[in-house]
Amino acid sequence: MAFDVARVRGLFPALGDGWVHLDSPAGMQVPEQVATAVSTALRAPVSGPGGVFPASQRAEAIVAAARRAVADLVGGDPAGVVLGPNPAVLLARLAEALGERWLIGDEVVLSRLDDQANTAPWLRVAQRAGATVRWAEVDIETCELPAWQYGELVSPRTRVVAVTAASGAVGTRPDLPKIVAAAREHGATVVVDATSSAPFVPLDITELGADVLVVSASAWGGPAVAALAFADPAVLDRLPATNLDPRAQGPERLELGQHAHPLLAGLVASVDYLAELDDAATGSRRARLTTSLGSAKSYQAGLLSRLVAELRSLRHVMVLGDAMRRIPALAFTTADRRAADAVAELARLGICAFADDTPTGVFAALGVGEVGGAVRVGLAHYTNAVEVDQLVEAVKALKP
Numbered sequence: 001m002a003f004d005v006a007r008v009r010g011l012f013p014a015l016g017d018g019w020v021h022l023d024s025p026a027g028m029q030v031p032e033q034v035a036t037a038v039s040t041a042l043r044a045p046v047s048g049p050g051g052v053f054p055a056s057q058r059a060e061a062i063v064a065a066a067r068r069a070v071a072d073l074v075g076g077d078p079a080g081v082v083l084g085p086n087p088a089v090l091l092a093r094l095a096e097a098l099g100e101r102w103l104i105g106d107e108v109v110l111s112r113l114d115d116q117a118n119t120a121p122w123l124r125v126a127q128r129a130g131a132t133v134r135w136a137e138v139d140i141e142t143c144e145l146p147a148w149q150y151g152e153l154v155s156p157r158t159r160v161v162a163v164t165a166a167s168g169a170v171g172t173r174p175d176l177p178k179i180v181a182a183a184r185e186h187g188a189t190v191v192v193d194a195t196s197s198a199p200f201v202p203l204d205i206t207e208l209g210a211d212v213l214v215v216s217a218s219a220w221g222g223p224a225v226a227a228l229a230f231a232d233p234a235v236l237d238r239l240p241a242t243n244l245d246p247r248a249q250g251p252e253r254l255e256l257g258q259h260a261h262p263l264l265a266g267l268v269a270s271v272d273y274l275a276e277l278d279d280a281a282t283g284s285r286r287a288r289l290t291t292s293l294g295s296a297k298s299y300q301a302g303l304l305s306r307l308v309a310e311l312r313s314l315r316h317v318m319v320l321g322d323a324m325r326r327i328p329a330l331a332f333t334t335a336d337r338r339a340a341d342a343v344a345e346l347a348r349l350g351i352c353a354f355a356d357d358t359p360t361g362v363f364a365a366l367g368v369g370e371v372g373g374a375v376r377v378g379l380a381h382y383t384n385a386v387e388v389d390q391l392v393e394a395v396k397a398l399k400p
Helices: 005-009 013-017 032-043 054-074 087-099 120-129 147-153 176-185 233-238 250-254 261-275 285-312 339-348 361-366 385-396
Strands: 081-084 107-111 132-136 158-164 189-193 212-216 226-230 317-319 329-334 354-356 374-378
Touching (some): 032 261, 054 081, 054 226, 081 087, 081 250, 087 120, 087 158, 087 189, 087 212, 107 120, 120 132, 158 176, 176 189, 233 250, 285 317, 285 329, 329 339, 339 374, 339 385
Parallel strands (some): 107 158, 189 212
Antiparallel strands (some): 081 226, 212 226, 317 329
16 A cells, blocks of 8 residues: 655645645545636536537536446445435435325434434424434444444334434544444335544445445545435436436436536536555456555554544643544643634634534534534644644643
8 A cells, every 4th residue: 555645745836825735524625627618618518418519428528427436435336326416315306206205103312423415304204294203322432333222113103214424523533334234124224324433444335335325525635526326226216306307317307507517527527636645556447446445544543542642631721422333533621711712822823723502413423513513623634743733732732
């Protein structure tokens, strides 16, 4: 494996601004090849699909390429890839489609670890249908999502189990195979939000056992587009259509309006970028993605371990959670200082981080709002050891 962070950093023009970008939970910076792909597509003649002229055929080719790119990323079938603007919109469409036939007494299982994008749509549909919402809770000490509880939460009335593949807030990666097994026992549909995990962990929709995965290109430095990947593309033709065209088939049934073709061109380039993180990776794009993301995962695991150890050594800092499996994202609190004040001081020192006191999800379960919120940071493919050390030194200066 050959992950060269210096080479990777050279792909990102935005890193020349002098800031330490530990803001990847909101999306990574954009590599040059993605920006070039978008601008090139904007300059080329592109029209709507269905025509026999080159501009229309170019549009169809871009959409097809985007579906193949996402399929390669998740190990799925291009015929099962639905494209859209962001995970929240796509999950809302999916919830509306799946929930159309729900009845009073049906159930949906959600988790406190999930982002609102994968809870709010299901709550809304469940309320309208009179369905019951059951919650999987997090361990407040470790921020783990214990899989054993799904054996009690999932029942014959459960229609959907929606769960994250990784938390962008505290980094936890749940034990998905056990959760999926509990859902399968009662025939529930499993919807996995892989938005935060896709940039860091090789995905295989078949191995995960998920029925639907959602990913967002902006999470790994792509444009603002997202995708739903269905393990079984045939399911799409059994769902109520969102598309205004009554003839729409396959993934087009859940797509509304014309695609942003330049952004889809950028999506393809961003998946190619992921496949090139390890310059020694060979084979098909799918094979190169698996190798490259595996290399990046190993590199970032070392950086994250170093960062967590350094922060835990500071007496005025409390790192939230201690999950066994995680992505390189974490949250912490500082004694006698609100998170908003802490990130303002970090920004003064040239470090990008977020303050979060969200009254929902994992931070609500942990009671973070009662202590002034938490500081959230995340490592990216381009983060190096020097930047980790800069963060640690800056946090040391936050001592009361």
